[in-house]
Amino acid sequence: MRDLKTILPAIALCLAAIAATFAFLNFRIYWMTDAEVHRHLPAGFLTHQVLYSVGASLCLIAISYSLSRIRNEQYEDLKHAANDRHARELDFHQKAINTHTIVSVMSPDCIFLEVNENFVDVFGYSSKELIGKSQAMLYSHRHLDPAFQAINKTVAEGRVWSGEEKMRSKSGEIIYVHTTVIPQHNDSGQHVRNVTMRTDVTAARKAEADHFLTMMLEELQDEVYIYDAETLKITYVNRSAQARCGWTPSEARKSRITDTAPNFDERMFRAHVAPLIAEKVPVVTIEALHPKGPVEIATRLMTGLDDKKLFVSVLRDISWRKQVEKAKMESVSVVSHELRTPLTSIKGSLRLLQSGVLGELNPKVKSIIDIASRNSDRLLMVVNDILDLEKIQANKMDFEMEPLDLCSLVTEAVEINQGFADEHGVTFHTMLPEEPAMIRGDADRLMQVMTNLMSNAVKFSPTDGIVTLTVRQNAGYWRVSIRDKGPGIPEKARSTLFKSFAQTTPIDGRKREGTGLGLVIVKTILKFHSSVIDFRSEVGVGTEFFFDVPAHVESAAKRPRLAMVKES
Amino acid sequence: MLEVIPPTPEQSASNKEQDMSLSRILHVDDDEDIRTIVQLALEVVGSFDVMQFSNGHEAVAAAQGFAPQLLLLDVMMPEMSGLDVWKSIIAMPGLSHVPAIFVTAKAEDEFSRGLVSDGALAVITKPFDPMTLAQDVNDIWERAMRKAG
Numbered sequence: 187m188r189d190l191k192t193i194l195p196a197i198a199l200c201l202a203a204i205a206a207t208f209a210f211l212n213f214r215i216y217w218m219t220d221a222e223v224h225r226h227l228p229a230g231f232l233t234h235q236v237l238y239s240v241g242a243s244l245c246l247i248a249i250s251y252s253l254s255r256i257r258n259e260q261y262e263d264l265k266h267a268a269n270d271r272h273a274r275e276l277d278f279h280q281k282a283i284n285t286h287t288i289v290s291v292m293s294p295d296c297i298f299l300e301v302n303e304n305f306v307d308v309f310g311y312s313s314k315e316l317i318g319k320s321q322a323m324l325y326s327h328r329h330l331d332p333a334f335q336a337i338n339k340t341v342a343e344g345r346v347w348s349g350e351e352k353m354r355s356k357s358g359e360i361i362y363v364h365t366t367v368i369p370q371h372n373d374s375g376q377h378v379r380n381v382t383m384r385t386d387v388t389a390a391r392k393a394e395a396d397h398f399l400t401m402m403l404e405e406l407q408d409e410v411y412i413y414d415a416e417t418l419k420i421t422y423v424n425r426s427a428q429a430r431c432g433w434t435p436s437e438a439r440k441s442r443i444t445d446t447a448p449n450f451d452e453r454m455f456r457a458h459v460a461p462l463i464a465e466k467v468p469v470v471t472i473e474a475l476h477p478k479g480p481v482e483i484a485t486r487l488m489t490g491l492d493d494k495k496l497f498v499s500v501l502r503d504i505s506w507r508k509q510v511e512k513a514k515m516e517s518v519s520v521v522s523h524e525l526r527t528p529l530t531s532i533k534g535s536l537r538l539l540q541s542g543v544l545g546e547l548n549p550k551v552k553s554i555i556d557i558a559s560r561n562s563d564r565l566l567m568v569v570n571d572i573l574d575l576e577k578i579q580a581n582k583m584d585f586e587m588e589p590l591d592l593c594s595l596v597t598e599a600v601e602i603n604q605g606f607a608d609e610h611g612v613t614f615h616t617m618l619p620e621e622p623a624m625i626r627g628d629a630d631r632l633m634q635v636m637t638n639l640m641s642n643a644v645k646f647s648p649t650d651g652i653v654t655l656t657v658r659q660n661a662g663y664w665r666v667s668i669r670d671k672g673p674g675i676p677e678k679a680r681s682t683l684f685k686s687f688a689q690t691t692p693i694d695g696r697k698r699e700g701t702g703l704g705l706v707i708v709k710t711i712l713k714f715h716s717s718v719i720d721f722r723s724e725v726g727v728g729t730e731f732f733f734d735v736p737a738h739v740e741s742a743a744k745r746p747r748l749a750m751v752k753e754s
Numbered sequence: 755m756l757e758v759i760p761p762t763p764e765q766s767a768s769n770k771e772q773d774m775s776l777s778r779i780l781h782v783d784d785d786e787d788i789r790t791i792v793q794l795a796l797e798v799v800g801s802f803d804v805m806q807f808s809n810g811h812e813a814v815a816a817a818q819g820f821a822p823q824l825l826l827l828d829v830m831m832p833e834m835s836g837l838d839v840w841k842s843i844i845a846m847p848g849l850s851h852v853p854a855i856f857v858t859a860k861a862e863d864e865f866s867r868g869l870v871s872d873g874a875l876a877v878i879t880k881p882f883d884p885m886t887l888a889q890d891v892n893d894i895w896e897r898a899m900r901k902a903g
Contacts, residue, residue, distance in 0.1 A: 526859035530881035534791035541885050543798055
């Protein structure tokens with residue numbers, strides 16, 4: 187066909203040439219006389235001339251037709267070429283969009299109809315897993331997500347929605363996308379589908395966040411040091427750290443963490459961070475006296491982008507905190523004195539009256555004196571517990587660790603608390619080993635622990651109840667337990683029992699005296715003895731509090747001293 | 755007014771029989787109520803001979819005449835602290851050996867240890883039990899005497 191289209195104009199041209207020849211001849215004949223015609227032209231020539239004229243006309247028609255065809259053909263070719271080019275461009279654009287953009291086609295009610303490869307790659311779902319499912323599966327909180335709600339509302343109104351969305355991949359990873367949703371309508375104006383184009387902006391958001399974090403680090407008043415866990419070579423220090431050390435950023439990168447302070451003891455530092463390397467603790471903290479003032483340094487072990495182990499130390503100037511602590515301790519001391527002195531007079535007076543040394547009291551007066559005495563004891567207990575708690579918080583509770591026999595301690599604790607047990611009609615029963623139960627500890631503080639646990643056990647025991655105190659060996663430890671037959675502690679109270687001012691409502695509904703601080707103090711004191719307080723309880727049967735203290739091998743036992751009187 | 759039951763003559767005589775036994779205690783405290791409690795605790799319950807003062811200056815002035823065997827001193831007092839009173843008294847002729855027990859409402863262990871390291875026999879923390887104070891003081895005294903030989 188194409189060949190024919192090419193030959194046809196050539197044929198038309200030949201015919202045109204023939205027609206032109208005849209036209210020329212006609213022109214010559216027209217100007218001839220009859221004599222000349224008869225002399226030069228054969229007979230019948232004129233008939234032929236007519237025929238030739240007709241032929242020439244046909245030729246001209248053929249030429250016109252051919253030229254018209256040629257023009258049509260050219261037009262068609264151009265049209266096809268344009269269509270091809272347009273199709274190629276569309277294809278190219280589609281490829282470009284598909285390469286760059288996450289495309290999905292959704293039904294008006296947000297059901298996936300089509301997804302492109304990018305969608306599959308970014309969200310981790312196969313197209314099979316997506317088609318026919320609701321887009322809501324890509325949101326963490328589908329019904330609450332503001333973007334999801336806004337998209338549905340906007341496209342339902344026939345408008346294009348554009349904005350940022352926080353979505354979730356199949357693996358649960360958060361993905362930030364910039365989204366444009368275009369609603370499509372059919373000829374009758376019915377909303378038939380939505381075309382959604384998204385761009386993954388997670389990396390950009392992360393970069394922004396990283397940049398923001400770096401800015402924050404730079405502006406932090408706390409000093410930040412990041413350095414290699416093996417070589418201790420610094421990789422980053424923030425502005426505050428540079429100021430302390432007097433470094434420029436390039437000087438900092440040439441330094442080691444050991445250069446941050448004169449007399450930096452690397453061996454001690456390695457020992458300090460050893461628990462981090464062994465992954466025993468997430469963070470190690472130390473207070474140190476820097477030439478520029480007291481500081482607190484918290485260090486963590488992190489893994490860098492190149493899998494290198496890095497230490498991140500945050501150094502905080504605690505000069506102000508130390509001043510506050512000092513002021514606090516001074517105020518505690520003042521309060522302590524101001525409360526204890528009048529309490530001495532109140533308690534002393536009541537005790538002398540109760541004893542009868544000042545004369546016998548009639549029963550009514552005695553009962554009132556007993557009330558006053560009980561409440562002054564309670565007030566003193568509150569004052570002492572608050573003071574102890576203040577000491578704990580200010581890290582000022584002193585411990586005089588020495589070898590001591592837990593059996594002697596328990597025996598003495600029974601003597602000290604016997605009066606309180608008698609008041610409640612409770613009997614102490616001890617189960618002690620034959621040999622001394624040697625540990626290293628502070629006798630006064632451990633007596634405080636025993637008194638607290640024993641008084642609790644007495645308070646919660648029924649009248650005529652028995653509180654059993656046991657000391658027994660437990661794999662390199664000595665276990666002390668205090669068991670009562672009280673109402674028991676519900677399991678739900680376990681999480682709050684050792685917190686400040688925690689007082690659970692007993693199963694029997696009877697409230698006992700106490701500050702709610704005792705077990706916090708007990709827990710802290712035992713912590714200094716490498717011990718942890720725990721309990722097991724059965725509601726309606728009783729409770730057993732117990733703690734294990736590491737056994738001390740030294741054989742010489744030392745009797746614990748009285749808690750109240752310090753002797754030289 | 756409180757009706758005070760005085761010690762029996764037998765008790766007083768028994769206390770003064772032995773030279774090494776504790777009988778004369780000089781007590782200084784700026785709080786009048788505490789002085790009353792301590793007086794009852796040491797004289798009535800413990801049968802000691804107690805001389806009391808509200809400030810260090812009066813105590814120092816009267817110390818030689820009373821010739822105390824033991825000082826019972828409140829730590830925090832205006833003008834002269836308990837430690838100052840003790841230092842002034844032991845600087846006097848014939849009283850250099852007089853030991854001191856301090857009474858304090860301060861709760862810090864460090865503070866108490868400091869006093870003991872300064873030579874105090876003991877530190878008694880307020881509030882104390884008046885019914886056992888005399889016995890505690892006597893026990894501390896006897897232990898110190900045994901130690902001194």
